[in-house]
Amino acid sequence: MAKSAAVRARFFDDVLRDALKQGITQYVLPGVGGDSRTHRLDLPASCTVYELALPDVMEYRQSVFAGDTHSACTHVMIGCDMAKDDWVSILKDKGFNPEIPTLFLAEGLCMYIPDGGRELFAKAHSIMARSGSILAFDCLNRTFVEEEMKEDNMEAWRTHVGEGVRGHMSCPETVLSDIGYSGVEVTELAEAGVEVTELAEAGIKHGYASQGSIEFLRKHPRDPTCEDDGIPRNLFAVCMVER
Numbered sequence: 001m002a003k004s005a006a007v008r009a010r011f012f013d014d015v016l017r018d019a020l021k022q023g024i025t026q027y028v029l030p031g032v033g034g035d036s037r038t039h040r041l042d043l044p045a046s047c048t049v050y051e052l053a054l055p056d057v058m059e060y061r062q063s064v065f066a067g068d069t070h071s072a073c074t075h076v077m078i079g080c081d082m083a084k085d086d087w088v089s090i091l092k093d094k095g096f097n098p099e100i101p102t103l104f105l106a107e108g109l110c111m112y113i114p115d116g117g118r119e120l121f122a123k124a125h126s127i128m129a130r131s132g133s134i135l136a137f138d139c140l141n142r143t144f145v146e147e148e149m150k151e152d153n154m155e156a157w158r159t160h161v162g163e164g165v166r167g168h169m170s171c172p173e174t175v176l177s178d179i180g181y182s183g184v185e186v187t188e189l190a191e192a193g194v195e196v197t198e199l200a201e202a203g204i205k206h207g208y209a210s211q212g213s214i215e216f217l218r219k220h221p222r223d224p225t226c227e228d229d230g231i232p233r234n235l236f237a238v239c240m241v242e243r
């Protein structure tokens with residue numbers, strides 16, 4: 001788990017670095033938890049990062065990052081429940097500018113949202129008004145979530161993560177295109193060229209393609225038009241707003 005989280009973090013670090021190179025200065029990190037990305041990477045003072053997390057998580061986060069002097073950018077910390085609260089209004093009240101390109105980066109979040117993130121990403125699309133905005137996130141397909149929701153596994157999740165996995169998205173290509181995003185790219189990490197050799201054995205055993213080897217994925221290629229193919233998959237999606 002810790003190793004796959006590290007690989008996942010690296011993937012999204014690269015997405016953020018690319019966004020920086022493209023000149024994006026506005027970042028929204030929903031379900032930010034303890035993510036240190038915008039403190040670790042050198043975001044210049046011209047950047048503003050809106051970080052959203054459940055209120056108690058945000059309180060803890062504020063205490064952890066209060067002393068950070070490394071980061072030059074502005075951090076706007078917002079405690080809210082994105083499944084219930086009107087986070088769009090809160091974001092705008094806090095200064096979010098819908099007129100400039102944004103990176104909306106949801107790492108490790110949508111599996112905790114019952115609809116798998118569909119409403120979240122539709123709302124994000126509605127506020128990211130400028131072409132050139134980017135949405136990036138990871139999600140679990142239906143088989144992965146159904147496996148995790150078996151009682152034995154749920155117990156492990158409650159112990160290690162504190163919440164159950166609920167939301168799934170097997171076909172981000174369709175969901176995102178229906179919302180209006182364009183240039184949708186969906187990958188599994190090994191497919192993206194990340195060799196996770198230490199994880200291959202465990203991944204293959206459990207059928208987790210994202211944690212498995214490139215060989216495993218070659219044997220079990222994903223059909224992007226398929227709702228679900230019975231293999232637990234952790235999918236990584238990047239897409240654009242174009243109006």
Ligand SMILES: C[S@@+](CC[C@H](N)C(=O)[O-])C[C@H]1O[C@@H](n2cnc3c(N)ncnc32)[C@H](O)[C@@H]1O
Nearest residue numbers: 031032033035053054057081082083107108112
């Ligand atoms: C597995 S953690 C991921 C944290 C961080 N993004 C990372 O990848 O390191 C999931 C995060 O989603 C947050 N979360 C879950 N449901 C949420 C909701 N309804 N509104 C806001 N945050 C939520 C949790 O508080 C937790 O911090």
